Amino acid sequence: MHGNTPHAGRVTEEPTTEARKALRRNIEAVTSSTRSLLPDTFVVGAEIVDGADGLQATVAVQPPAGSVVSAGFTFDEDADEAELARELAAGAALEAKHASEDVPQIAK
Numbered sequence: 001m002h003g004n005t006p007h008a009g010r011v012t013e014e015p016t017t018e019a020r021k022a023l024r025r026n027i028e029a030v031t032s033s034t035r036s037l038l039p040d041t042f043v044v045g046a047e048i049v050d051g052a053d054g055l056q057a058t059v060a061v062q063p064p065a066g067s068v069v070s071a072g073f074t075f076d077e078d079a080d081e082a083e084l085a086r087e088l089a090a091g092a093a094l095e096a097k098h099a100s101e102d103v104p105q106i107a108k
Contacts, residue, residue: 063093066096
């Protein structure tokens with residue numbers, strides 16, 4: 001076999017309910033902090049997926065102009081949610097700034 005059997009690959013344990021709740025609390029803290037750092041024109045969202053390596057969270061920010069800025073992470077009790085929120089907010093603000101610089105100025 002070439003690794004294409006349905007049971008091939010790593011066998012991972014099913015995430016516990018408590019692990020899901022803890023990760024949800026982490027992403028809620030990150031999204032809330034990120035929203036507080038940005039104006040309402042920036043859209044902040046998050047999701048949790050069950051990946052091959054366990055639970056994975058993604059927090060994304062859509063600036064009013066430019067591309068989405070996102071960060072993926074797993075549950076870590078020592079995670080600094082405030083730092084991640086600051087980095088996401090800064091990245092989204094920079095993306096919006098770069099996108100606005102790409103728009104040609106209209107003569108008045």
